[in-house]
Amino acid sequence: MNIIYLLFHGLSPYSGISKKILHQVKGFEACGHRVSLCTYSIADNDHRVRMINNEIIEDYGTGKPAAAKRRVSYQCIYRYAVTHQVELIYVRSFHNANPFTIRLFSKLRKAGIKIAMEIPTYPYDSEYAGFPLVTRLGIQVDKVFRKTLAKHVNAIVTFSDYHCIFGQRTIQISNGVDFDSIPLKKTVSKNTSVIHLLGVAEVHYWHGYDRLIEGLGKYYQNPANTTVFFHIAGGIWKSEMHDSQHAPGFYELINKYHIEKYVIFHGQKMNEELDELFNEADFAIGSLARHRSGIDKIKTLKNREYAARGIPFAYSETDGDFDKMPYILKVPADESPIDIHRLIRFYMELDLSPRKIRDSIKNLSWKEQMMKVINNL
Template sequence: MPKILGQLKGFKQLGYEMNLLCFNQSSHVVLTSFSQDSEYYLKSKVLAQNNTNLITRRLSLLRLAEQYISERNPDFIYLRYPRSEPLYLYFLAKVRQKRPNLLILSEFPTYPYDQEYEGGCSKKDKLVFLLDKITRNHLKYFIDRVVAINYAHPIFGIDTISIDNGIDISSYHSINYAPVSSDHINIIGVANVSLWHGYDRLIRGLGEYYRTSPHPKYQIVFHVVGAREPYLTELLTLAEQENVSHLVIFHKPTQGKELDEIFLECHLAVGVLGGHRKGLHIMSPLKNREYCVRGIPFIFSHIDPDFPDSFKYCLQLDSSEDAVDISDLISFVEQLRNEENINVSMRNHAFSVLDWSVKLKAVQNYIDKQLI
């Protein structure tokens, strides 16, 4: 939800009046409206109560969306792609039938995504994927453009607008981090952790570091924030197997002041280290952007267009299954230890490159041309 609200705020900064129709955390269908004189969302109105039946709940959202579009007569709609299925195609067909000139854009947060359904996914996920594969090639009859994150080729026969992920910079404040001491380095990774995050590579790296360094220069501690089952158990087991359980600290999902306090003790953050596991080598994960806005140096293992080699506050590792070489991380941290105002420099980069009002300009250019 923070990403979606950030996008809406970015659209508003570009001059569009935007409202959001979606499920909230209680699975109610809500309409979130933005005031005309404020950058922040104003209120959320519940349009339909929670229903435990997934099909009924989805029908409720699509029915209310169709009704809202008919009543408000917008110039364009911006959909977050939910995976295709017959009900979704029916919704698009009815909207297109009633509003043949309506501009319909759909964002694909990840593409390609087929590899996400390989291996041990649930029966529900397998059904979702099957319905998607059966129906997705019909999307081209209803959607005018796909907005794709770091993907510039047609998707299911639909031309794309390629953008990088952005962030609502005002939602994060910069933090002055603890200086690196002479004997320890704290690393933080914040995510609803999955295989694609590749945290296992860092834990295996810690194991190798302590096995090969009887008298290590630094004590390296890895703080994992937000890991949940089933992957939490896998990481716990791996840390035990590598004999680093006492050096891998698992924190419950947290945010706000409590999360800030953990960040204050850390010197380095961990982005995605396993994007190659789903065939992605060019990515723009939100976590990289959040770390940059906060002002903490970070690592990742893919190409991120917003952080070129000249940006010295991040370290790109190999995109492989190899354990992370902890000595590389130590050298990186040591290179920056005497530099002043790192958080200011990183936040300035974020303002100039990462804000959603910057990222959505390519979408704005397309919309404005079509509405002339």
């Protein structure tokens, strides 16, 4: 089958989302299908272009007219799909339902092409709290047209437990793992006097790292037998560093509790540098505040990447693939500081090798997940 994986944005080497997309493409290919990746980007000459693989299928030009045109002109996608006998369009939702995306989907369906639209997180409206006005206006447009857009797809792919989204049936899958691209963490002997925690993310308010930082602050208010460090790898939204709308900013908390040397910001890391951080870490931190964006049940990519690395971790949401795993520390889905004493006890009592943790998720390969999509269309 010929498939187009349709994005309304580009790819970045530092982005976990970009890596996930490429792994999904690889998963489709492992199922025996031919996949073309359609992206939007700004070329070296500042032209805004839509590309399929390395071929420019439309050059929108430069400046504000080009920026506007790329949001309304999708005929190039339709032409390519029909010309190349594409049978399936797999769309990653950009929360951009509008008359122009509706027109594209309608024409594709009339041409006999199936459409599966992935909504990475649902519900997602609350995620836009605190975003710039123009972004929030965009989501209002999406609200008006999303149900109509959903009528023009064959199914919505979700990582949640919802059986119906926007009036359309869903295909429920888990975020998958590309085991070939994720090295196993090196086994290290436990050091009862020092624990290194690691959070890897493009940090937003729903990650709730402020809860961990405040927990560290309260922990260090009394003499500590175990020294605990929290390492953060990834970009951080400025609003999270200084008094966000949901909690005090990271810097405020660090200064309040005088724990500057225990919270380490590494910035964006990838490849060998990221591997080394995992090798030095003892325990990983997932999302601690999905409740802030109105989400309870979600199967995040990061949880699966942590397990593939072979590192135990904590999170607060409901994730059916991991909730009962012995290497998981579930923390309350509320605004309370993380109990560092509890985390230390959990880690010290844990006796699982990285290999055993990784082997527990063999069923979560991207090949298996994308096969579910194909089989349910």
